[in-house]
Amino acid sequence: MKNDTSNLMRPFGLPDSASTPVVTPLSPSVVYASSSPDMLDAQYNGDIAGFTYAREGHPNAQALAKQIDALEGVEGGLVTGSGMAALSAALLGLLKTGDHIIAGDQLYGRSLRLLKEDLPRLGIEITLCNTTSAENVLAAVRTNTKMVLLEAVSNPTLRVSDVVGVVNAVSGKNIKLVVDNTFTTPMSLKPAELGVDIIVHSVTKLLAGHSDVTLGYIWARDEETTNAVYGFCVTTGMTPSPFDCWLAERGLLTFPLRFAKVQENAVLLADALASHPNIARVLYPSRTDHPDISVAKNLLRLNGCNMVSIELCDRTRAAANRFVKNTREIAFAPTLGDVGTTLSHPASSSHRALNISEREALGISEGFFRISVGIEDPDALIRAFTKAASSV
Numbered sequence: 001m002k003n004d005t006s007n008l009m010r011p012f013g014l015p016d017s018a019s020t021p022v023v024t025p026l027s028p029s030v031v032y033a034s035s036s037p038d039m040l041d042a043q044y045n046g047d048i049a050g051f052t053y054a055r056e057g058h059p060n061a062q063a064l065a066k067q068i069d070a071l072e073g074v075e076g077g078l079v080t081g082s083g084m085a086a087l088s089a090a091l092l093g094l095l096k097t098g099d100h101i102i103a104g105d106q107l108y109g110r111s112l113r114l115l116k117e118d119l120p121r122l123g124i125e126i127t128l129c130n131t132t133s134a135e136n137v138l139a140a141v142r143t144n145t146k147m148v149l150l151e152a153v154s155n156p157t158l159r160v161s162d163v164v165g166v167v168n169a170v171s172g173k174n175i176k177l178v179v180d181n182t183f184t185t186p187m188s189l190k191p192a193e194l195g196v197d198i199i200v201h202s203v204t205k206l207l208a209g210h211s212d213v214t215l216g217y218i219w220a221r222d223e224e225t226t227n228a229v230y231g232f233c234v235t236t237g238m239t240p241s242p243f244d245c246w247l248a249e250r251g252l253l254t255f256p257l258r259f260a261k262v263q264e265n266a267v268l269l270a271d272a273l274a275s276h277p278n279i280a281r282v283l284y285p286s287r288t289d290h291p292d293i294s295v296a297k298n299l300l301r302l303n304g305c306n307m308v309s310i311e312l313c314d315r316t317r318a319a320a321n322r323f324v325k326n327t328r329e330i331a332f333a334p335t336l337g338d339v340g341t342t343l344s345h346p347a348s349s350s351h352r353a354l355n356i357s358e359r360e361a362l363g364i365s366e367g368f369f370r371i372s373v374g375i376e377d378p379d380a381l382i383r384a385f386t387k388a389a390s391s392v
């Protein structure tokens with residue numbers, strides 16, 4: 001008998017229901033049907049809300065963007081396929097040949113690569129400087145400077161940028177100030193309140209928090225910039241996956257709880273490791289021995305982040321190998337912001353492309369480690385790292 005497939009015609013639609021789901025439904029649909037050309041026109045003109053094609057936006061991306069907007073105290077942010085997509089949208093979507101950008105010299109490695117290799121290829125000039133002092137940024141301003149890019153807390157040396165000083169330094173100069181708020185998160189810093197023009201995030205990290213999605217976020221203060229960023233993202237396909245957005249929204253629900261806990265754990269771990277005889281230095285933004293403690297106090301108030309960096313007294317690769325081999329309980333993985341603690345060794349991962357003297361200039365020796373602190377029992381963490389430090 002022939003199968004009757006005549007009833008298998010899209011769209012099926014969902015069953016009618018007077019009640020609403022508590023969890024945001026997952027919407028993997030790539031296309032959205034409209035009832036008429038007039039309706040489509042009205043959607044494209046922005047007169048009515050609705051979706052057309054997922055690359056241009058979809059419900060899960062919009063739901064997640066709204067949640068991050070609320071945390072940052074802003075409206076109109078956009079979720080992208082990765083943190084690098086958000087950074088690329090800010091830089092490539094807004095700068096043009098002949099423009100100049102000033103950026104922190106200790107940014108995330110891929111951001112530095114974008115600045116050093118891709119922007120010059122497009123005829124965009126760059127200056128890298130130490131952004132812990134706004135004077136350095138001011139001294140680098142040229143007539144064609146259009147943008148400044150900072151990370152509030154840098155990776156992996158946890159230097160703190162003078163965000164307030166830089167806002168004042170570029171004010172009235174037609175320069176857009178972009179802050180990558182990945183490390184600090186809106187729990188520690190709300191850049192929009194300080195007058196920053198553009199915020200970017202790697203949502204992959206603390207916001208989503210479970211190392212199972214790759215996503216970014218970008219928000220711009222003015223409408224023209226927002227439209228330019230949105231247009232660039234749609235054209236270049238920076239679209240996030242609905243499933244990633246759905247997972248990230250779930251992760252975000254526990255973000256404030258997780259952040260409070262990882263910060264608490266980070267302070268306890270930093271203090272415990274600072275007194276270990278085999279550890280030469282411990283970096284954490286709210287510690288009184290941090291090189292930028294006065295900037296950190298003003299900027300982050302009583303907050304910090306979940307990252308602790310340490311340097312072993314023995315700055316050799318052999319000691320680094322011993323340290324990692326003796327922290328079996330901790331994932332040795334070059335990521336951050338997961339619920340579980342991870343350990344990374346910048347000299348062999350994020351900063352391996354730099355030569356020894358470039359790494360030394362940043363204070364990154366073979367004995368330098370970055371710890372992304374998770375939500376585990378702090379005593380267990382202290383035990384694990386103390387044991388490893390004692391073994392080197």
Ligand SMILES: Cc1ncc(COP(=O)(O)O)c(C=O)c1O
Pocket residue numbers: 082083084085108151155180182183201202203204205214215216
């Ligand atoms: C500070 C910072 N910004 C941006 C990124 C890039 O984010 P993604 O890996 O989501 O592209 C990272 C990644 O580690 C980062 O640490």
